[in-house]
Amino acid sequence: MSSSNLFRATVNEYLEGLPQPVQSKLYEAPATCLSIFRLLPPMTKFYIMTMLFNEKPVALRDMDKWCKPGSRKLQFESLKRLKALHLIKEDNTGTHIRLNSTFRQNFRDCLTGSQAANAFGNLCTTPDKHKVDAAFLDTFASQKWETILHFMVGTESTVTPSTSVLSLLKLGGLMEGPGTNPNNLKITNSGFQFLLQDVNAQIWTLLLQYLNLTQDLHMDPVDVLNFIFILGSLELGKSYTVSSLSATQVSMLADLKDYGLVYQRNGNSSRFYPTRLATTLTSDSAALKSPSVALDQALEGAENQAVNTSATPSSQQGTIIIETNFKMYAYTNSPLEIAVLNLFVHLKTRFANMVCGQITRESIRNALYNGITADQIIKFLETHAHPQMRLLAKEKLDKKIEFDASHNINTAGGAPQSQAARDGAVAQHKLELLPPTVVDQIKLWQLELDRIQTFDGYLFKDFSNQQEYDVLSSYASEVGVLIWSDKVRRKFFVTQQGVSQVVDFANRKLQRTR
Template structure:
């Protein structure tokens, strides 16, 4: 799972765990409705938009017609998430569903522009005599955020974050140590994992911990959440009135300044500016361009300029080059990035603008013992890969696609349907930015430590006939909850989350057959 999807799933899990009255109160704010919609999966968004302007309830039997048969797992996950968030409600008979009326009305207003004028904050109409532009806000946000990350990795001669940030790092399990002295705090396994996430995921990790402390801080969690979601909908570079905020939200400004989410010139200033860290809270956009990222981009431009900027899933300009012999070169002088690389790379040489190292079994094992997974390491290397690596990967992918398409056409004798078959095979190819040998070996090194895997779930057995077993096990496989099955012994094992879904399907299916 990508970091982008990871942080969205984590936020959704938090929202799903809230009591229903709290969820209903959240939906009274149009900005919150928009933010929650952005965090949903594509299929969940499809269901919302299909029912949004339809006041009539939708029959459950019609839902299967809205998606293809192979998408049953996506359908199940989407409906389960919408139900947990109480965005959809069933009627008394359990045969129809409809959107939560409060959410429908406020989300409608949000999309049609009918919401209250202050639903997305009150813009300051007067000009700020102290010039604050987007570049200034980006520098402020990156400085605040990199101070936190530098402190976690133990970079020497760096500023110490504020007391509130330190307490949040400790209570969130990212750092540990006796007392509250900064010198006593050491990074934890969870903290190592935190460092390899993208900035959005990191911010939400701290914000969710902040939300967990709202009761101790005597703050209204609905008010706190609404303000966080409003920040995600504000315009970067614009200032907003503090006077339009509630007392809880005003008290949050000091903490959000420490995280770099908002800029306020003084504690008593009547205006505040959201930074890029705040305005991208519910989007897939890069949260900010830190100083180290700016260096990466400059180096990437000097190696080929705009002609080498290609459209790849990774987005940002990177610095890391990896060879098939596991040697790594990183064109960076950022202490933060070097410290993060040192978590899983055996660094050997350091120059003015480059470090050299080797990915070894021992360096990867050290990272694995610290709680970092192979997928996190691979994702980090892909994200920070040099533009030349991305360019070569795209060229290889284009050649594979061209070869497979022409091969299928020639094999079929030039028949029109062969082209469609070729495109089907093309879809199976992926962009391989890193050398496959390196990716496979990192995963194998992790498998050396993960020889046994355990799963929590339920065993289905004692079926009356083979058809009954096949029907249920095939359904469990379709919805993606099947872990293991044995056709001869007529037994299969499903995840704990999927047990209810399979049991309900069995009751409906076999009860109908008996009738």
């Protein structure tokens, strides 16, 4: 799972764990309803949109017809999530469901523009005497966030973050050490994993720890969550009035400024500005996308961008080149980016604007021992690949597609190439930014350490006949909770989370057949 999807799952798990009264109060804010919807998986969004403008309850048997049999797992997870968030409610018979009325009304208001004027904050009507634009806010956010990351990797002469930030790093298990002295804090295994995540995931990691502190700080968790979700819906480069905020939200501004989420000239200022780190919290847009200012722009369109082979990479492009012999070249002079690369690369030479190194079994193993996974390393290298690697990968992909398309023409007796045939050839291949030998070897080095996996769950056995076993095991496989099965001995093992679903299905199905 990518770090982007991982942070969304983590945020959703936090929301699902909230008491129902807290969830109900959250749904009273239109901005919160919109943000929660943005964080949900695609199929869950589909179910919400289907019921949003439907005044009548929806029959569960009709919902089964909305997805293919192979998507039962996604359907099960979507309905489970909606129930945990109390966004849907079953009727007394358990055959029909309807959308939470408060959520439906406020979310509909968002979509139709009928929400209250201040639902997404109050814009300042008077111009600011001190010029603040998007470029200034990006620089401010980058400096604040890089201060935290530099401190974590132990960069020399780095500025020490505020006390509140250090507390969150320690509370979240990202750093450890006795007392509150910054010199005593050291990065943990979780901290190493944290460094390789994208910025959105890193921000949410700290914000979730901040939310866990709300009771100790005597802050209303609903107020805190609503403000975080409102920030995700504000406009970059615009200023908003402080007077429209609650006392809890005003007290949050100083902390959020330390994280780089908001800019406020001083504590008494009557206005604040959300930064890009805040406005992308609940969207699919990228924030700064890297642990350094050199990678502070999204890499969208890099594959189609013209590249001058003789030019030095600009600060808005990827920097890493990897050869099939596992040698790595990174065009960067950022101490932070070099420190992150040093987590899984054996660095050998450093020049003014470039570092050279080698990916080795020992360097990858050191990263694995620190809790970093092979997928995280591969994702990091792909995200920060040099434009030349992207261009080369695109050329290779085009050649493969053309070869497969011409092969299909030959086998079809010289028939003209159809768009469907070409689309099929495209679907068979994917863009390989990194050499396949490097990707496969990194995964193999991880498999050397992951020889045994353990799962918590329940074993089903002692079936009266083969039909009962086949029905239940097939259902468990469809909803994605089946871990192991043995058809000969009529036994299968399901996850701890999926056992109740299988038992309920067994009670309904087997009673009907007997």
